[in-house]
Amino acid sequence: xxxxxxxxxxxxxxxxxxxxxxxxxxxxxxxxxxxxxxxxxxxxxxxxxxxxxxxxxxxxxxxxxxxxxxxxxxxxxxxxxxxxxxxxxxxxxxxxxxxxxxxxxxxxxxxxxxxxxxxxxxxxxxxxxxxxxxxxxxxxxxxxxxxxxxxxxxxxxxxxxxxxxxxxxxxxxxxxxxxxxxxxxxxxxxxxxxxxxxxxxxxxxxxxxxxxxxxxxxxxxxxxxxxxxxxxxxxxxxxxxxxxxxxxxxxxxxxxxxxxxxxxxxxxxxxxxxxxxxxxxxxxx
Amino acid sequence: xxxxxxxxxxxxxxxxxxxxxxxxxxxxxxxxxxxxxxxxxxxxxxxxxxxxxxxxxxxxxxxxxxxxxxxxxxxxxxxxxxxxxxxxxxxxxxxxxxxxxxxxxxxxxxxxxxxxxxxxxxxxxxxxxxxxxxxxxxxxxxxxxxxxxxxxxxxxxxxxxxxxxxxxxxxxxxxxxxxxxxxxxxxxxxxxxxxxxxxxxxxxxxxxxxxxxxxxxxxxxxxxxxxxxxxxxxxxxxxxxxxxxxxxxxxxxxxxxxxxxxxxxxxxxxxxxxxxxxxxxxxxxxxxxxxxxxxxxxxxxxxxxxxxxxxxxxxxxxxxxxxxxxxxxxxxxxxxxxxxxxxxxxxxxxxx
Ligand SMILES: Nc1ncnc2c1ncn2[C@@H]1O[C@H](COP(=O)(O)OP(=O)(O)O)[C@@H](O)[C@H]1O
Ligand SMILES: [Mg+2]
Numbered sequence: 224x225x226x227x228x229x230x231x232x233x234x235x236x237x238x239x240x241x242x243x244x245x246x247x248x249x250x251x252x253x254x255x256x257x258x259x260x261x262x263x264x265x266x267x268x269x270x271x272x273x274x275x276x277x278x279x280x281x282x283x284x285x286x287x288x289x290x291x292x293x294x295x296x297x298x299x300x301x302x303x304x305x306x307x308x309x310x311x312x313x314x315x316x317x318x319x320x321x322x323x324x325x326x327x328x329x330x331x332x333x334x335x336x337x338x339x340x341x342x343x344x345x346x347x348x349x350x351x352x353x354x355x356x357x358x359x360x361x362x363x364x365x366x367x368x369x370x371x372x373x374x375x376x377x378x379x380x381x382x383x384x385x386x387x388x389x390x391x392x393x394x395x396x397x398x399x400x401x402x403x404x405x406x407x408x409x410x411x412x413x414x415x416x417x418x419x420x421x422x423x424x425x426x427x428x429x430x431x432x433x434x435x436x437x438x439x440x441x442x443x444x445x446x447x448x449x450x451x452x453x454x455x456x457x458x459x460x461x462x463x464x465x466x467x468x469x470x471x472x473x474x475x476x477x478x479x480x481x482x483x484x485x486x487x488x489x490x491x492x493x494x495x496x497x498x499x500x501x502x503x504x505x506x507x508x
Numbered sequence: 509x510x511x512x513x514x515x516x517x518x519x520x521x522x523x524x525x526x527x528x529x530x531x532x533x534x535x536x537x538x539x540x541x542x543x544x545x546x547x548x549x550x551x552x553x554x555x556x557x558x559x560x561x562x563x564x565x566x567x568x569x570x571x572x573x574x575x576x577x578x579x580x581x582x583x584x585x586x587x588x589x590x591x592x593x594x595x596x597x598x599x600x601x602x603x604x605x606x607x608x609x610x611x612x613x614x615x616x617x618x619x620x621x622x623x624x625x626x627x628x629x630x631x632x633x634x635x636x637x638x639x640x641x642x643x644x645x646x647x648x649x650x651x652x653x654x655x656x657x658x659x660x661x662x663x664x665x666x667x668x669x670x671x672x673x674x675x676x677x678x679x680x681x682x683x684x685x686x687x688x689x690x691x692x693x694x695x696x697x698x699x700x701x702x703x704x705x706x707x708x709x710x711x712x713x714x715x716x717x718x719x720x721x722x723x724x725x726x727x728x729x730x731x732x733x734x735x736x737x738x739x740x741x742x743x744x745x746x747x748x749x750x751x752x753x754x755x756x757x758x759x760x761x762x763x764x765x766x767x768x769x770x771x772x773x774x775x776x777x778x779x780x781x782x783x784x785x786x787x788x789x790x791x792x793x794x795x796x797x798x799x800x801x802x803x804x805x806x807x808x809x810x811x812x813x814x815x816x817x818x819x820x821x822x823x824x825x826x827x828x829x830x831x832x833x834x835x836x837x838x839x840x841x842x843x844x845x846x847x848x849x850x851x852x853x854x855x856x857x858x859x860x
Contacts, residue, residue, distance in 0.1 A: 410587060412559075413581070413655075414610060508800075
């Protein structure tokens with residue numbers, strides 16, 4: 224007992240510097256923003272010290288912001304589902320391959336991250352244009368006659384964000400799949416399960432915690448995406464992060480920007496916690 | 509009819525043969541043990557039978573079915589793994605029911621068959637547990653029940669006991685033996701443990717570097733090992749090198765022994781430690797020997813002997829009487845009956 228408590232204290236002591244750092248760099252700015260969100264904005268005088276919920280009321284009352292939040296959610300959920308579906312086969316291949324060049328393959332997965340989001344989005348802009356690579360390819364293969372409008376559509380934004388998130392999702396999933404006991408899969412096969420049944424009844428359930436982690440990661444990244452929606456979605460395509468930035472940078476309305484930011488964070492947290500709870504309940508973990 | 513026939517089964521990894529033209533037959537209801545050192549190809553053999561790896565060449569037949577190219581889920585083979593490989597997200601009941609559900613059996617039948625299988629491994633009361641709430645021995649018994657419940661054509665076990673601690677290992681070993689007898693199911697068990705192999709197998713297959721070294725009953729392998737490899741892998745022994753001619757073997761150090769069988773062309777003989785009869789003094793039947801080391805093992809006493817010519821022998825004899833007072837440096841007599849001198853084939857002779 225006594226030694227246990229002493230050890231707990233010692234451990235707490237060892238963790239103190241890191242905890243202070245987290246507190247200083249993450250929690251304090253957030254508390255500051257929370258406080259800002261209850262301030263009042265007076266045109267010409269900017270932020271005025273107050274304790275009011277007027278920002279949140281405005282946010283809830285204005286259908287425009289509900290639309291922005293709804294669009295952000297739609298895009299993020301689509302991106303999350305897409306990254307998981309596209310990422311799984313790649314991750315499974317990476318986790319199970321016997322090749323000696325695994326290091327190179329992993330590097331290839333991470334490589335896209337070396338290019339910043341804005342630069343990558345600029346690349347997509349070139350590819351998505353009316354005369355861009357994608358339209359040329361589609362026309363060359365005879366799939367379409369008239370160039371498609373891809374730029375400034377939700378499709379462009381979703382493809383853009385998927386291409387960013389895929390690296391994270393593949394890395395997360397492949398480490399989870401690597402941890403799955405292949406003997407359990409072989410046991411299922413020997414008991415008469417087809418390869419697909421084996422995947423559905425053994426591999427997938429065992430990968431579920433990792434699938435959740437990868438999904439949450441992808442979801443959070445898309446909820447907060449900034450450069451990609453701005454560059455590929457164009458001026459009329461409004462997602463939350465650009466709208467927050469617009470309030471703070473263009474209109475200097477810190478209180479409203481802060482309240483938007485907080486709602487974004489709460490919705491993201493709420494959905495993440497909900498997904499966690501659902502998965503936990505379904506698989507009794 | 510034979511339950512399983514392997515015909516010149518071979519598996520190459522690159523240019524290395526993990527299993528090399530391996531042929532064997534498992535009779536109906538037989539308990540066959542594959543025995544050999546780590547890396548000799550036991551697991552690869554089992555995995556080719558189960559269908560988890562494809563054979564490079566050769567054939568696997570189950571009854572009258574050629575299953576060499578059959579995918580594992582259509583083979584109806586029960587497999588038990590060293591690490592149990594239970595489904596951690598399913599209850600014990602669902603683990604055992606898994607194979608029956610894949611076979612679309614009615615719910616009532618599943619209930620009774622799972623209950624019976626769990627009864628066989630004495631885990632009736634554990635149906636609702638999750639695997640991680642059970643001990644290693646219990647988990648392995650669930651794995652055995654899960655493999656048996658589908659009434660497989662053959663049961664394969666890959667070192668099923670080696671993850672258990674020593675006491676449990678003996679317990680599960682005996683249960684496994686009794687269960688196999690009761691159900692009369694053809695079984696192949698892989699192990700590198702000779703005691704396990706001897707106590708479980710109706711027949712043992714000794715493997716070395718991907719090939720069969722010898723196949724036989726435990727008694728045959730112990731009494732008439734075909735090679736030095738088999739002799740040293742099964743039991744312990746004294747190996748004497750020299751030249752054989754007719755019914756005589758002469759060691760390098762010049763000691764000449766009579767043998768029961770002719771030993772022409774034999775270069776190595778085996779003498780089991782317990783076949784040497786020790787007496788306080790040498791006589792007509794016993795050569796003089798000096799005690800170099802005495803180790804008391806309880807029921808048995810082990811004595812290391814040095815013969816006049818320089819040959820060394822390890823002898824083992826029931827403790828008690830004069831043997832309890834024997835000391836290093838003492839001169840005693842060692843009798844070696846001619847039938848205890850076993851000629852061994854040249855290294856690898858049986859493998860070609
Ligand atoms: N997937 C594989 N790739 C390459 N070599 C392998 C593979 N599996 C087994 N081997 C090799 O085949 C030989 C036999 O292995 P294994 O059947 O596991 O032996 P055992 O079960 O008797 O210890 C070993 O030399 C091992 O390194
Ligand atoms: Mg093995």
